Amino acid sequence: MIVRRAFTTCFNSNTLLPSPSQGTNTVTATTTITLLRLHSLSQPSTYPNPNHIPTHHTELQQLLNEKCKLGFDKLDDALVVFDKMLRMKPLPTVIHFTQLLAALVKTKHYSAAVSVFSKMCSCSIPVNIITYNTAINCCCHFKRVDCGFALLAAIFKRGFVPDVVTYTTLLRGLISQDKFLEAELMFKNLLKCNQIQPNAVIFNTIINGQCKTGNTSQAVMLLRYMENKGCMPDVVTYSTVIDGLSKDRLVDEALGLLAEMSDKSIQPSVVSYNSLIHGMCNLSRWDDIIQLLNDMDRHKISPDEHTYSILVDAHARDGKVKDAQYLIELMIQRGQNPNVVTYSALMDGYCLRGELNKALAVLRTMTSKGILPNTRTYSILINGYCKKMKVDTAIHLLEEMPLKGLTPTVETYSTILDGLFRTRRLDEAHKFYKKMLNKGVKLNVVTCGILLHGLCWNGLVGEAMSMFHKMESCGLVPDICIYNILINGLFRDNKVDKARNLYHNLLLKGLQPTVITYNIMIQGFCHEGLLEEAYKTLLEMEENNCLANGVTYNTLIRGCFKNKMYHGGCVLIDEMVAHGFKADASTASMLFDLLQLKEQDPALLALQKKFMP
């Protein structure tokens, strides 16, 4: 069904024309024409080029073997080889041509690959299902899965039979374009209609899609399903699910699957370990990380550049920049090459510590090694400068990006916007925001949060509220962070009723308040002297199974003291300590001041008696 529907959409007038929404690739006019021509390639039309150049096929094979591994240095080289091949006598086999095509796809010369395939067809090279599969893979990587389906139609037209590889490639293409539901439906139909004998690879493709769309539990179920159907999960199946679980912070379940692998004598790979180590890093479970590294050593699996990158990133984010630096030296010693991701992670570590000069030094090191900074590298630096209030330098870096062929993301722009608001450069912030919109940057919830926070921070709560309503009407769904920002802003603007209102609205929308939401409310009520309501909020959060944290208690205790409710404050201190939290600096100094007071309040005297026996 889904396949047929895809066919009809493919033949619909202009689905093949590049649409602005798919503009990640530069689709040239010639590419588009070539893509369009693919449809009519049911029958070969012309004969081979008459100007044959005699060349040995073995020589060609050697060249292709080499280029398949390393890729062509220049696109022109590949096209020259192709041209030569067309003029060879006898004509090289379709295998040679398919190898060339695969090499082009591997080196990401997708539009060139499309023209080569098209030319192969028009020169009556006897292309087969494998050639088609390679071409479909090319379309999918080129983010044109619709063209992939057009080729599937061509396969049927020429009387070929698509195989499991054809469908796997198409499924992966759909998934990579966020069409997982379509992929899943198509997969189910293929199974139901017995169109293919499913193997591990096609299952793995779907399992990966499930993990990427947040359905890890379903992925585990599909793994069990394939076992039951006698299609044994392999190392990729397990690694995919382990990665999904690790990203969901379910690392212990992931460890269970790793153990299951060795029970079934499926050798884990470095990828399986990398996913798990990454998961452990996100939870700062350092002991587990060390254990996993030892485990790898025992299994004679060496860490690769991914492993090191993950570890460098974890150390850098934890502030351990020295260790991160050392890890990079270690990986070089062991013959691994740090790449832009590795160096960017280290730079991020320095930026987080505010050590911008050291971050710049890393940038110099990497460029001296011929590693070019990417969008993320720039974003890290821009973020570093904004956090240091050096917004002008950040803007300068932003302007430099297009000159280096880099496109800032919505996150990059948002960082600058945040910087302008924080430094109270309101006019510029407004102008910058307009410029962002003019550039066609698509706003997301995080950007809106920055905008709303910036407005509130600068006392423009009214503007923030109207922005919030506009945001809702634009189809952006406000999350709990947005509500937190606004409720906080309203309280700071003494708009208690409106804050209360907004809180009830978020409950009505089915959103779950977090500990931050409650803390904001408690602080707001305390500030207004509404201690009763603040305390009721504490009870409410307990009812809603939201645990109070140190901030909650400290806020409430300070509120009590400020309102001369010494007894209540004292009871809460006991409760806080019982829950394992401590007074923070500001509560402690407040308490210290109170104890010096010479007021004859009975509750205060009791308090003094308790803390100064």
Place this chain on the structure above:
DNA sequence: ATAGGGTTAG
């Protein structure tokens, strides 16, 4: 002697 699957960054 040709094709498809898993890992690194707010």
